[in-house]
Amino acid sequence: MAGLKDMCSADDMDSATLLEQRSKRILQAVALDRPDRTPVVLEYAGFAARVTGTPLPEFLSSTTKSVQVMIEAFHRVGNADAVDYGSFSPYQLSYIWMSKVRVPGVDLPEEDMYQVAETELMTVEDYDFLLEQGWPSFYRRFMAERVLNDVPAERLPSGQPSVDVLSEWASHGIPVLRDGVVSTPFEFLCGARSLIGFFTDLLTIPDKIEEAMQIIMPHMAPAACRRAKQGGFPAVWVGGWRAAGRLISPSLWERFVWPYFEQLVHEVVDCGLIALLHLDSDWTRDLAYFRALPKGRCILSTDGATDLLKARDLLDGHMCLMGDVGAPMLAFGEPDEVYRYSTELVSRLGPSGFILHSGCDIPLDAKLANVQAMVSAAAG
Amino acid sequence: MNTLDALAAAIVGGNASLAKTLTARALAEGVPPSRVLNDGLVAGMNVIGVKFKCNEFYVPEVLIAARAMMSAMAVLRPVLVNTGIKPAGRVVIGTVKGDLHDIGKNLVVMMLEGAGFETIDLGVDVKPEKFVEAIRSNKAQVVALSAILTTTMPAMAETLAALQAAGVRRRVAVIVGGAPVTQSYADAIGADGYAPDAVTAADKVKDLMKNAPRSSV
Numbered sequence: 001m002a003g004l005k006d007m008c009s010a011d012d013m014d015s016a017t018l019l020e021q022r023s024k025r026i027l028q029a030v031a032l033d034r035p036d037r038t039p040v041v042l043e044y045a046g047f048a049a050r051v052t053g054t055p056l057p058e059f060l061s062s063t064t065k066s067v068q069v070m071i072e073a074f075h076r077v078g079n080a081d082a083v084d085y086g087s088f089s090p091y092q093l094s095y096i097w098m099s100k101v102r103v104p105g106v107d108l109p110e111e112d113m114y115q116v117a118e119t120e121l122m123t124v125e126d127y128d129f130l131l132e133q134g135w136p137s138f139y140r141r142f143m144a145e146r147v148l149n150d151v152p153a154e155r156l157p158s159g160q161p162s163v164d165v166l167s168e169w170a171s172h173g174i175p176v177l178r179d180g181v182v183s184t185p186f187e188f189l190c191g192a193r194s195l196i197g198f199f200t201d202l203l204t205i206p207d208k209i210e211e212a213m214q215i216i217m218p219h220m221a222p223a224a225c226r227r228a229k230q231g232g233f234p235a236v237w238v239g240g241w242r243a244a245g246r247l248i249s250p251s252l253w254e255r256f257v258w259p260y261f262e263q264l265v266h267e268v269v270d271c272g273l274i275a276l277l278h279l280d281s282d283w284t285r286d287l288a289y290f291r292a293l294p295k296g297r298c299i300l301s302t303d304g305a306t307d308l309l310k311a312r313d314l315l316d317g318h319m320c321l322m323g324d325v326g327a328p329m330l331a332f333g334e335p336d337e338v339y340r341y342s343t344e345l346v347s348r349l350g351p352s353g354f355i356l357h358s359g360c361d362i363p364l365d366a367k368l369a370n371v372q373a374m375v376s377a378a379a380g
Numbered sequence: 381m382n383t384l385d386a387l388a389a390a391i392v393g394g395n396a397s398l399a400k401t402l403t404a405r406a407l408a409e410g411v412p413p414s415r416v417l418n419d420g421l422v423a424g425m426n427v428i429g430v431k432f433k434c435n436e437f438y439v440p441e442v443l444i445a446a447r448a449m450m451s452a453m454a455v456l457r458p459v460l461v462n463t464g465i466k467p468a469g470r471v472v473i474g475t476v477k478g479d480l481h482d483i484g485k486n487l488v489v490m491m492l493e494g495a496g497f498e499t500i501d502l503g504v505d506v507k508p509e510k511f512v513e514a515i516r517s518n519k520a521q522v523v524a525l526s527a528i529l530t531t532t533m534p535a536m537a538e539t540l541a542a543l544q545a546a547g548v549r550r551r552v553a554v555i556v557g558g559a560p561v562t563q564s565y566a567d568a569i570g571a572d573g574y575a576p577d578a579v580t581a582a583d584k585v586k587d588l589m590k591n592a593p594r595s596s597v
Contacts, residue, residue, distance in 0.1 A: 102480060113531045115480045195483045199440040200447065203394065249438045328560045331530035363530040 018173030022081040026175065027234070030274055030320045031296045032353040038346045040356040040378040041177065041322065042371070043084035046113060046364035048073035056364075057105025060114065063087045063157050067168050074174055077371050079379040084276075084301075084357075086165040086176035089157045090114040094147050096181055096239065097191035098122070098139075106155070113364055121146045122192035124201065127208050135216045142192065166232050178235040178276050180224030182268065184260040185213040190242040198242075202252055209256065217260060221267040228273055235274035235299070238264050246282035246305070258289055269297045276322075280360055281305050287314045295319070303327075304359035312349050321349055325374050326359040330366035335373035342377030383409060384420040387452070391424025392431075394444030396451035399424075403452040413459045417496060421449055421456070425494035432579045439487070442579065446490035453493070467498035469589045472514045472552075473524040474502030476539055479532035484558060487578035488524060495582045497522075508535070508542030515548050522585050525571075527558040536561075537569040553588040557581055 013021075028035040048070045049059035059069050066088040074083060090101045093116050100117045102108050108115075122142065130138045153159040169176045189212065190198040201209055221236075228236045243257040268275040275298045277290075282305040290300065291314065298319050300311060304326030311321055325342055342356060356378040362371055381389070387402040399421075406416045428445045431437035437445075471492055475485050482504045489499045500518045502510055515523055523543070527533045536556050543549040555573035556566050566574035573588055575581035 112478050113529055115529070117480050118483060195439075196443060196486060199443050202440050203444050247439045249441070252438070252440065326560075327530050328533075328562060328565065331560075332533075332565070365531045 013173070015171055015173035019170050019175060022173070023175045023234075026082055026177070026355065029353060029355050030299055032317060032320060034352045037380075038350040038354055038356055038378040039081040040079075040375050041082045041084055042074065042077060042080045042362060042375075043358055043360070044070070044073065044362040044366075045088040047362045047366050047371075048088075050364050051076050051368050055105075055110060056112075056114070057103075057110050060088075060090055060103060060105070061155075063089055063160050063165075064163050067163055067165055071169060071172055071174070074172070076368065077375060079372075080375050081379075082175040082177055083169065084177050085179070086169045087163060091148070091151060091156050092181075094151075095143070096183055096187070098142065098147060098188055099191050099194075100147055100150075103155075116191075118191065118194050120194045120197045122189070122197075124197075124205070126192075127201075127205070127212050130212050131208075131215060135219045139219075164231075176233060177274075178228065178237050179231050179233040180228045181237040181239055181278075182221045182224045182264055183237075183239040184243060184257060184264065185216040185220065186243045186256055186260065187239065187241060188216065189213070195242055199248070202248070202256060206255075213256065213260060217263070220260075221264050221271075225268055225271040225273060229271060233273075235276040236268045236271075237278045238268060238275050239278045239280075240283070241280040244279065244281035244283050244305075245285035250285070253286060258286070262289075262292060265293050265298060269294045274299060276301060278360075279303070279306060282307075284310055287311050290315055291318055293319065299355065301357060302359065308345070308349060317353070320353045320355060322355040322357045324357065324359040327361070327363040327366070330358060330370045330374070331363050333367075333370055335367075335369045338370045338373040339377050342374045346378055384411065384415065384423070387416070387420035388424035388427065391421060391445050391448050391452070392427045394441065394448050396444075396448040399448040399452040400455055403455045407455070407459060413456060413463050414465050416456055417460065417465070421452055422494070422496050425449055425491070428494070429491075429579045429583065432577075442487070442491070446494055449494045450490075468496035469522060469585070470498045470500065470518055470520045471522040471524055471585060472500045472502065472511060472518060472520040473526070474506035474511065474514075475504040475526045475528075476532055476535035477505060477507050478535055479527050479529055480504045481526070481528040481558075484528065484578070485524075485526040488526070488557070488575075488581045491578040491582035492524075492585060495586060497582075497585065508539040509546075511539050512542055512546040512548060515543070515552050516546075520552060522553045522555060522588055524581065524585070525554065525556045527556070527561060530560050533558075533561060533565065536571070540569055540571065553585075555581065555584055555588065 025035040025039040029039050049056050052069050052072045054069045090103050094101050097116050102117050103114050104110050104112045224236050265275045278301050280303045284307040295318050299322045300319050301322040302324045304324045308323050383406045390399040489501050492499050500514050525536050553572040556571045557575045563574045573584045575584045
């Protein structure tokens with residue numbers, strides 16, 4: 001971390017003032033007010049390791065290390081306003097996908113990317129166990145026996161010293177948007193059954209799926225909201241990836257996705273938190289439904305697949321949008337191209353209710369100059 | 381409704397047990413196996429493709445249709461083998477080196493088999509030389525490459541380079557796909573085709589076979 005102070009853009013301003021200024025900018029955007037300029041938020045994990053020259057296995061070895069490296073990466077980029085999340089463990093993915101994760105230096109060559117290894121860990125018969133045992137018991141056993149059974153406890157975030165993530169970042173004047181993740185029962189079951197198995201279930205045993213979802217639903221939001229509140233984070237992710245309208249019919253979506261998604265958002269907002277709707281894949285078809293969500297309390301964060309211009313048309317004056325400089329552009333594009341695209345986003349979607357952001361994570365192989373070009377489109 | 385029309389309808393409706401029964405019935409009625417395949421199973425899957433493209437069907441409907449198709453093929457395949465009927469083409473498919481994702485690739489396999497192609501599925505994390513070897517040993521006309529990460533997309537270009545170096549590139553059409561892959565990326569690395577989804581992939585492979593027929597390796 002030597003030299004970090006020198007790189008810190010807080011040189012001319014103390015961290016507390018910078019933190020307040022940046023936080024205000026973001027909260028104004030969320031509340032659909034007009035900030036002094038369009039805020040820009042970074043979301044990354046592996047990119048931090050690469051851009052700081054940290055070997056991936058070292059970056060992934062502990063939550064503490066991930067925080068240090070991510071903060072250093074933030075300063076390398078410069079001039080952004082906040083990060084989406086402030087620490088990383090690849091095993092966090094296991095908890096929301098109910099799937100094994102393959103990790104460089106452990107299961108993969110050191111230079112490879114960590115990846116979810118999606119297989120059918122949950123069988124059709126397991127729905128009956130879930131209904132009998134209830135979600136907390138089923139989930140606990142499933143994770144211990146089938147997902148994390150080959151992961152030493154000390155590699156899991158729960159087996160490591162706790163870190164005050166928010167304070168670490170705050171000491172550098174950087175706000176962190178969210179800590180917890182909630183998602184619909186659809187996403188959990190889809191990860192555990194794998195997409196092919198679960199999508200088949202939707203048509204072959206729909207009533208059982210619905211019964212399972214209703215058993216699961218009460219357990220989705222409370223813990224994540226409690227954790228975010230205790231940690232002082234302003235937002236909670238409400239995630240969706242396989243539940244996108246691009247993949248399933250309107251009738252399935254209306255039955256198995258939207259009622260649960262809508263309820264989760266209300267639960268998060270009712271706790272006094274911002275619902276950060278992290279949506280992968282294409283949700284364009286169903287954007288009109290999002291008008292039913294609380295005004296000025298959500299961020300629609302998309303990955304480049306959803307039509308953000310259509311989202312602006314449908315949700316203008318109702319919901320803050322965040323996006324969507326896509327991973328391929330950040331990895332393979334040139335700074336001029338990234339700057340042009342980002343500037344167009346700012347001019348067409350700002351100045352109120354818009355946050356400039358990558359589409360999902362900044363990829364590990366993103367060029368630093370491209371990320372800086374994205375930031376400069378908003379921050380100058 | 382004759383048996384083949386009923387079979388096609390069973391595929392479209394994703395009724396696996398009925399598709400199996402009707403396949404056996406058609407064969408028992410003396411319908412040539414090639415007609416059972418083309419006018420029953422493939423005809424049903426063609427309807428699925430059309431409905432998918434006009435947003436009437438989505439991935440779950442495609443999946444249960446493919447499952448019905450595979451169930452029927454379990455009855456039909458031994459008969460096809462005995463009669464020496466050749467597949468529509470032979471496609472080597474895999475997720476490129478360093479990438480462990482296989483959902484999209486598996487969907488493509490289902491759609492290709494539904495269109496009457498024989499697939500040689502090499503799985504995930506497939507090294508370029510393994511693609512070369514499979515193309516050679518199976519006399520494939522098409523190779524399909526999948527990547528889901530920007531970090532593994534360059535392995536598509538490496539695979540194309542390996543095909544070139546091994547002298548098989550001109551004899552095989554290359555199609556690429558995966559969430560971050562685009563037409564412009566496919567063009568940049570010199571692939572012959574790009575598909576954003578499994579149904580389009582099957583169509584594209586048909587076009588590649590039709591428009592640029594490849595000789596056996």
